[in-house]
Amino acid sequence: MPRFEPKNPDYRKVATATFDRQPAMRTLGISIARIEPGEVDLSMPYSLDWTQQNGFVHAGIITAGLDSACGIAAFTLMPSGSDILTVEFKTNLLAPAKGERFSFRAHVVKPGRTLTVCEARAFAETNGVESLIATMTGTLMALAPRGQDPRTHLA
């Protein structure tokens, strides 16, 4: 995995603040476990509230954790004043999402001025043992936050 040089020396503070402004992360109980330039680990406890018909966490919720991990990982490498939006992602579900906790670990594969490509993996933890349950590849887009309506990012 390549090592990256952050363009914004305050990357940790800014990325954490952006994460903290996401009500969805708070609602899901997701927190930042580790943050480095181009790398982020998130952590989420199991909750019955997010399960599908078999008691496994819903694939969309696992995707929410993977996508936020990718977004924050990409965001750590962006210049000061940027905002970020997800362009697209692809998730493979490898095993049912059952466990006491879940980790979402993302890293930047290719940083870019406009587009950044990230990969992420989701792990379930049961009795201290982790197993891989899902993968994501995602494309993120940097946006200037002021004077530009994010609705127009594809317009």
Place this chain on the structure above:
Amino acid sequence: MPRFEPKNPDYRKVATATFDRQPAMRTLGISIARIEPGEVDLSMPYSLDWTQQNGFVHAGIITAGLDSACGIAAFTLMPSGSDILTVEFKTNLLAPAKGERFSFRAHVVKPGRTLTVCEARAFAETNGVESLIATMTGTLMALAPRGQDPRTHLA
């Protein structure tokens, strides 16, 4: 769009019951708006609880709606006694998820004994006007529910 013949005459009842056994759908306030053989529309109200840093609904939550729509659409064509798991999906986010309500509309592209491929679209509704905000292509897998551990579906 092709028309499909359901293998299970009770498809509507069984698919609705499977949907109702998903706590995540209840938590997100998602309900079935329409269900036909191979086609499902789901509906979700906007809630600040599911938003990211700009007040748009989080891409993972939009994905949860799209994935459930695909799963139920595929499920309507499966024989009695089947269970279903998502193998993988890909989501393109076309516009920020802002609106009063969201619709997730899925249809089966290719049904199969083992694998079924679905496409879905997410729409945001504001003042009665709908706009396309996301697309999904997903692969679903049919499982026999009894005597088979779903954990082994990839094993």
Place this chain on the structure above:
Amino acid sequence: MPRFEPKNPDYRKVATATFDRQPAMRTLGISIARIEPGEVDLSMPYSLDWTQQNGFVHAGIITAGLDSACGIAAFTLMPSGSDILTVEFKTNLLAPAKGERFSFRAHVVKPGRTLTVCEARAFAETNGVESLIATMTGTLMALAPRGQDPRTHLA
């Protein structure tokens, strides 16, 4: 499917010329069957040269046709002087690629100044009967052709 207004009145000429400058299309025997604003159909004859171990056309070759169809469809809506690169795509193989001819039909789902999202379908034709064999969703990026190294599109 939405109707699009081309920004470049010469879109047909320019898109056709760009297609004609692709040696890979010539090598594969792929030609333009139809071109409209935001929509393109390509056609390819079967050749044993492109097959995998079962005599079906290789998934990568089917993908080449789908990707070119998406690229040209997106290109028809771009302003004069643009160049285009593929950011990413996802292909689902629905049935083995066996037939006398193959059609690749793409349309723009969401045009954009920077990014355009397209969908495409591949069909195999045997004895005048067509069947769906693959789908693609792809993201394309507009580039200014002069004074900008396409290698930097992600840099």
Place this chain on the structure above:
Amino acid sequence: MPRFEPKNPDYRKVATATFDRQPAMRTLGISIARIEPGEVDLSMPYSLDWTQQNGFVHAGIITAGLDSACGIAAFTLMPSGSDILTVEFKTNLLAPAKGERFSFRAHVVKPGRTLTVCEARAFAETNGVESLIATMTGTLMALAPRGQDPRTHLA
């Protein structure tokens, strides 16, 4: 990366023979550079025949190499007598495909009785220096070769 135990002691011979029965690989000049249980490296020389309008190798041809690498990697872990088909894949193009040679390196992420998930990376080599140009995540399906029509794998 996990280490895998091949089910078929002749995996190398069988996987190589399957690769050799792919006319498309011969046409593209792709050869096996390395083969281990669950891991395959393929190699392809640059040829103008496979380029798009800017002299870069066409994304579909890069995808053909990535897909074959994934298929052979998955195939090394399958029991004797299996055949294999690609269900779906997703490719991210990270940099233009220009170079003297290209490498396609795949490994199995999750082997399965029915479905196997692989990841692959494409590299371009220029003057002995390699750079990452594309990634793939793909889902492959094991098929019994006799008494089962591969056309029915999704039926």
